[in-house]
Amino acid sequence: MMMSDIAKDRTAHLLKKRGSVSSLSNHEFRRKEPHGRTKDSVSTVSYMDEPCQPEDASRLTVHMENTYQLGPTKHFPVVIVNHILKDVLTTYLQEEQYEPELCRQMTKTISEVIKAQVKDLMIPRYKLIVIVHIGQLTGQSILIGSRCLWDPKNDAFASFIFRNSSLFALANVYTVYFE
Structure with missing residues (x-):
């Protein structure tokens, strides 16, 4: 049709x-x-x-804004982290005697406690690495070294050494700014 x-x-x-x-x-x-x-x-x-x-x-006008940041707005507070390291190591190890199995577990516990307390500072865009060494004091010496490839303007570290009559402990916190 x-x-x-x-x-x-x-x-x-x-x-x-x-x-x-x-x-x-x-x-x-x-x-x-x-x-x-x-x-x-x-x-x-x-x-x-x-x-x-x-x-x-x-x-309908489009407003353009540059959201790319060239570095952190808030730098990592090394002094505050040093106080955290001192408090945690002193609290956990003040009265302890060196025992290999106990110290192996304590390194894990102490590093997790330090990481949690540093994260509570709420510093944005930093990756944290926490390393704790515990050893026996028997009159010999030990050298612990570390190397990192980073940007010295934005990245930082904090370190504290603890000693009592039986053991020593070294705690390091490395912070790397994540762009």
């Missing part, structure tokens, strides 16, 4: 009123279907025909 020319004109007129343009013109587009029948095709394109008002333009 074919559309009459009047029906096509009405359809085109209604579509133009609504903001759509019909592809129908004087030349109809006919497509053959698989069974040999022809089918009329109508396609529409929608548009907005209202001018942009100045207040709409102000709402």
